[in-house]
Amino acid sequence: MIWARSQPIATVAKWAVTLWMLAVVAAMFLWVPPYEGLGNTGRIVMMHVPTAWLSTFAFAIAAWYSIVYLRRRRAQDDDRALAATELGFLFSILATVTGSMFAKVVWGSWWNWEPRETSILILLLIYGAYFALRSAIDDVDRRRQLAAVYALFAFATAPLLTYVVPRMYENSLHPNCAFLPGSQCEGISLGKSGVGQLGDQRVQVLDIVRDGDVVTAVVDVSGVGFSNRTTLRPTYNLAAGRQQETPEFPGSRFMLALQSVDETGVRLNIQAPGNSSQRGNVATRTTLLASLAGFTGLFFWVYNLRTTLLQLRRRVEAQGLS
Amino acid sequence: MAEEIERRTHYVERSRQQAAPTLRAAWAVFRKDVRSELRTRYALNALAMFALSVVLVVSFYLGPRLAPRDVLTPPIQAALLWIALFFAALSGLGRAFVHEEEVQTATLLRLNTPPLAVFVGKWLLNVLLLALLSVVVTVLLGLFLNMRSANPVMLMAVLLLGGLGLAATVTLLAAVIAKASARSALFAALAFPVIFPQLVIAMLATEQALTGATWRMALPQLQGLGAYAVAMTTAALLLFPYVWEA
Numbered sequence: 001m002i003w004a005r006s007q008p009i010a011t012v013a014k015w016a017v018t019l020w021m022l023a024v025v026a027a028m029f030l031w032v033p034p035y036e037g038l039g040n041t042g043r044i045v046m047m048h049v050p051t052a053w054l055s056t057f058a059f060a061i062a063a064w065y066s067i068v069y070l071r072r073r074r075a076q077d078d079d080r081a082l083a084a085t086e087l088g089f090l091f092s093i094l095a096t097v098t099g100s101m102f103a104k105v106v107w108g109s110w111w112n113w114e115p116r117e118t119s120i121l122i123l124l125l126i127y128g129a130y131f132a133l134r135s136a137i138d139d140v141d142r143r144r145q146l147a148a149v150y151a152l153f154a155f156a157t158a159p160l161l162t163y164v165v166p167r168m169y170e171n172s173l174h175p176n177c178a179f180l181p182g183s184q185c186e187g188i189s190l191g192k193s194g195v196g197q198l199g200d201q202r203v204q205v206l207d208i209v210r211d212g213d214v215v216t217a218v219v220d221v222s223g224v225g226f227s228n229r230t231t232l233r234p235t236y237n238l239a240a241g242r243q244q245e246t247p248e249f250p251g252s253r254f255m256l257a258l259q260s261v262d263e264t265g266v267r268l269n270i271q272a273p274g275n276s277s278q279r280g281n282v283a284t285r286t287t288l289l290a291s292l293a294g295f296t297g298l299f300f301w302v303y304n305l306r307t308t309l310l311q312l313r314r315r316v317e318a319q320g321l322s
Numbered sequence: 323m324a325e326e327i328e329r330r331t332h333y334v335e336r337s338r339q340q341a342a343p344t345l346r347a348a349w350a351v352f353r354k355d356v357r358s359e360l361r362t363r364y365a366l367n368a369l370a371m372f373a374l375s376v377v378l379v380v381s382f383y384l385g386p387r388l389a390p391r392d393v394l395t396p397p398i399q400a401a402l403l404w405i406a407l408f409f410a411a412l413s414g415l416g417r418a419f420v421h422e423e424e425v426q427t428a429t430l431l432r433l434n435t436p437p438l439a440v441f442v443g444k445w446l447l448n449v450l451l452l453a454l455l456s457v458v459v460t461v462l463l464g465l466f467l468n469m470r471s472a473n474p475v476m477l478m479a480v481l482l483l484g485g486l487g488l489a490a491t492v493t494l495l496a497a498v499i500a501k502a503s504a505r506s507a508l509f510a511a512l513a514f515p516v517i518f519p520q521l522v523i524a525m526l527a528t529e530q531a532l533t534g535a536t537w538r539m540a541l542p543q544l545q546g547l548g549a550y551a552v553a554m555t556t557a558a559l560l561l562f563p564y565v566w567e568a
Contacts, residue, residue: 125515136502145568156557
C-alpha cells in the first residue's frame with residue numbers, strides 16, 4: 001500500500017516541519033527587529049519571499065514531470081505535475097496577497113503594475129488556464145497529454161517573463177538588493193548634472209558642495225512621470241569616510257545615500273529603511289532562510305500527500321470500473 | 323552493437339531523405355488550407371470583421387478626442403493595434419485544427435502526413451493571414467484614429483516579429499483546443515498568459531516606431547520579440563507531435 005509506506009519517518013518529518021514553522025513564526029515576530037520606518041509591516045516579507053519563490057519552483061517541478069510524462073506515459077508522473085501545479089497555484093495566491101498587503105502599506109496602493117507583480121499575475125493565469133484545460137477534456141489520456149504540453153509551452157515563456165519583460169520597464173519597486181536591512185544596491189556614479197535611475201526614482205545631481213569635511217550632493221529626485229519631485233541633500237563625511245545623512249525619497253521609505261565622493265563625481269545609492277546593526281541583519285537573514293527551508297519542507301509534505309491522494313483516487317476509479 | 327549502428331545510420335539516412343518530403347508535405351498542407359480557406363473565407367471574414375469592429379468601436383469614442391500631438395496618443399494606438407491583432411487572431415485562427423476535427427479529416431491527415439509537416443503548413447497559413455490582418459488593422463487605425471508612424475520600417479519589423487511569435491503560439495494552442503470542449507473560451511484563456519510577455523514588448527516597440535525612436539533605442543524590444551518568436555516556434559515544433567497524436 002503506497003500511502004502506508006515509511007509511515008514513522010513521515011510522522012517525524014511532519015512534526016519537524018510543524019515545529020520548525022512555529023519557530024519561524026515566533027522568530028518573525030520576536031527575534032527579527034522591526035524595520036525602521038516600516039514597523040511591523042516589514043515582517044510579512046518573511047512569508048512573502050518564500051511563497052513567491054515556491055510558486056515559481058512548483059512551476060519548474062510541473063514542467064519537469066510534464067517532460068517525464070510525455071516521455072514515459074506513466075500516470076503517476078501526471079499526478080506529480082498536477083499536484084505541483086495545484087500547490088504552485090496556492091503559493092502564488094499567498095505570494096500575491098502578502099505582497100499586495102505590503103505594497104499597500106509601503107507604496108500606497110494594492111497594485112502597482114510593477115514587473116514582478118505582473119509576472120506573478122501571469123503565473124496565476126497560467127495555472128488557471130492549466131486547470132481550465134484539464135477540465136475541458138474528458139478522455140483521461142488525452143487530458144494528461146495535452147495538460148503536459150500546455151505546462152511545457154507556458155514554461156517556455158518563463159525566461160522571457162523573468163528576464164526580458166522586467167528589463168523592458170525602467171522601474172521596479174522591488175528593492176532587490178536593498179531589501180535586507182543594511183544590504184545595498186550597486187548604486188550609480190554621477191558627475192555634476194548627471195542623470196540616473198535608482199529603483200523607481202529618477203535622480204539628477206544639481207550640485208556638489210563641500211563644507212569642511214562634509215560633502216553635500218544637491219540631488220533633484222522624482223518618481224514615475226516626474227511625480228513627487230523634490231530636492232534631497234544627502235551628505236558624506238570625508239574625515240570619517242562614510243555616509244552621513246540619508247534623506248528619504250518623498251512618498252516612500254527608501255533613502256538616498258551619498259556613498260562616496262571623488263574627482264569625477266559622487267556615488268548615489270538607494271537604501272532600504274532598516275537596522276544597519278549587524279544583529280538585525282543576522283536575525284533577519286537567518287529567519288528568512290529558515291522560513292524558506294520551512295516552507296520548502298511544507299511544500300514537499302503537502303506535495304507528497306496530494307500525489308498519493310491522486311494515485312489513490314486513480315486506483316479506486318480503476319477498481320470501480322473493473 | 324553492429325545492429326545498433328546500422329539502425330542508427332538507417333535513421334540518419336531516413337531523416338535525411340525525409341527532410342525534403344516533410345517540407346513538400348508542409349507546402350501541400352499549406353496549399354490545401356489556402357484553397358479551402360478561399361472557398362469558405364471563414365478565417366478571412368472573421369479576421370476582417372473582428373478587426374473592423376474593434377477599430378470602429380474604439381474610434382467612435384476615441385477618434386475625436388485623441389489629439390495627434392498628445393503624449394498619450396501613441397501608447398493608446400499601440401495598445402489598440404495589438405489588442406485588435408490578438409483578439410482577431412483568437413477569433414479567426416483557432417479554426418485551423420478545429421475544422422479538421424469537425425469534418426473528420428484529421429485522421430486522414432494524421433495517417434498520410436508527418437506531424438511536423440501539418441504544423442508547418444498550418445503555421446504558414448496563420449503567418450500569411452496575420453500578415454494580411456496586420457496590414458488591414460494598421461490601415462484602419464491610420465484612417466480612423468489618425469495613426470502615423472515616424473519610422474514605418476521599424477513598425478513593419480515589429481509587426482513581422484510579433485506576428486511570427488503570435489502565429490507559433492496560436493497554431494499550437496489551436497491544435498490543443500481542437501481536442502477539448504468549450505473551445506473558444508478555452509482558447510483565450512490558454513493563449514493570453516502565454517502571449518502576454520510578447521504583447522507587452524510588442525506594444526512598447528510599436529509605440530517607439532510611432533514616435534520615431536532610433537533603432538538603437540528600440541533594439542532591446544526588437545531582440546525581445548525575436549527571442550520570443552524563436553522560443554515559441556521551437557517549443558511549438560517540439561511539442562506539436564504530442565498534441566497531434568493525443
